[in-house]
Amino acid sequence: MHTELIILGHGSRRTEANEGFLEVARKVTEIMKQEVSPAFMAHSTPDLPEVVLEKIGLGAKRIVIMPLFLFRGVHVSVDIDEELREIRLKNPNTEIIITAELGADDTIAQLACSRIKEVL
Numbered sequence: 485m486h487t488e489l490i491i492l493g494h495g496s497r498r499t500e501a502n503e504g505f506l507e508v509a510r511k512v513t514e515i516m517k518q519e520v521s522p523a524f525m526a527h528s529t530p531d532l533p534e535v536v537l538e539k540i541g542l543g544a545k546r547i548v549i550m551p552l553f554l555f556r557g558v559h560v561s562v563d564i565d566e567e568l569r570e571i572r573l574k575n576p577n578t579e580i581i582i583t584a585e586l587g588a589d590d591t592i593a594q595l596a597c598s599r600i601k602e603v604l
């Protein structure tokens with residue numbers, strides 16, 4: 485089954501913030517050994533519907549979206565599904581899966597500790 489991967493960031497008016505997100509997308513692509521396309525919720529392009537429709541146009545039968553958000557706020561719990569509702573209705577043969585957000589994972593806590601230790 486043809487599966488496409490998307491990593492979703494919030495987006496920022498600050499170019500350097502968006503560049504950091506794009507760097508994470510490149511690193512995830514390297515680790516996954518499969519292209520992971522970036523998309524943004526706001527303030528930058530491409531937006532999520534644009535990337536999802538592009539992937540459907542490429543023949544994707546499954547699209548996995550990883551929201552690169554720390555916690556389950558409004559974007560993760562409501563907005564993503566709302567942005568995808570019409571696309572899902574018009575493309576019932578394409579499965580769109582949204583992974584869990586980063587969350588209160590031990591890895592996040594370890595990274596926070598690393599950042600604190602850098603300045604101690």
